[in-house]
Amino acid sequence: xxxxxxxxxxxxxxxxxxxxxxxxxxxxxxxxxxxxxxxxxxxxxxxxxxxxxxxxxxxxxxxxxxxxxxxxxxxxxxxxxxxxxxxxxxxxxxxxxxxxxxxxxxxxxxxxxxxxxxxxxxxxxxxxxxxxxxxxxxxxxxxxxxxxxxxxxxxxxxxxxx
Numbered sequence: 001x002x003x004x005x006x007x008x009x010x011x012x013x014x015x016x017x018x019x020x021x022x023x024x025x026x027x028x029x030x031x032x033x034x035x036x037x038x039x040x041x042x043x044x045x046x047x048x049x050x051x052x053x054x055x056x057x058x059x060x061x062x063x064x065x066x067x068x069x070x071x072x073x074x075x076x077x078x079x080x081x082x083x084x085x086x087x088x089x090x091x092x093x094x095x096x097x098x099x100x101x102x103x104x105x106x107x108x109x110x111x112x113x114x115x116x117x118x119x120x121x122x123x124x125x126x127x128x129x130x131x132x133x134x135x136x137x138x139x140x141x142x143x144x145x146x147x148x149x150x151x152x153x154x155x156x157x158x159x160x161x162x
Contacts, residue, residue, distance in 0.1 A: 010074050012104065014111045017068040017080065022059045024077040025070065029054040032094040036128055045151035066091065067115050071104045081108040088118030093131075100130070109138055113162070123148075123157035135160050 017025060030050050038046055052058060062068055067083040079095030090112055095104045113120055123146050124131050140160040148155040 079104045083112045088116045090122040121161040126156045
């Protein structure tokens with residue numbers, strides 16, 4: 001059986017995404033979304049949402065309207081962040097599951113803080129306890145709630161701000 005490789009010691013870089021990055025971002029987003037939210041399997045609603053939201057076309061629209069930044073090492077995508085620069089909303093922060101806890105997410109948040117015209121804020125699903133602990137370590141604090149609706153299901157999200 002093949003053993004997973006340890007994270008490389010090569011330096012991680014963060015930069016604005018380009019159109020050439022969208023295929024890799026799309027795949028990473030799908031992997032992270034499924035690992036985080038499809039805890040009881042993949043439903044038709046999940047499949048439709050994932051294919052639509054993380055398609056290359058949808059990501060191209062995001063690239064044109066928001067700040068899309070990537071973390072990479074040796075030309076390999078580690079994670080990405082999607083930021084609404086004017087409002088300060090950190091729309092998405094996704095890091096490959098096997099690289100979580102290795103500073104990728106923290107580096108992306110720090111980079112987004114520097115880009116943002118406002119204080120960073122985000123929503124996080126209440127069932128994503130690992131992410132909530134991560135944001136708490138970065139000094140995010142709760143300031144409300146919101147709901148993500150998919151098909152007929154409502155998912156409670158916690159609003160967090162720095």
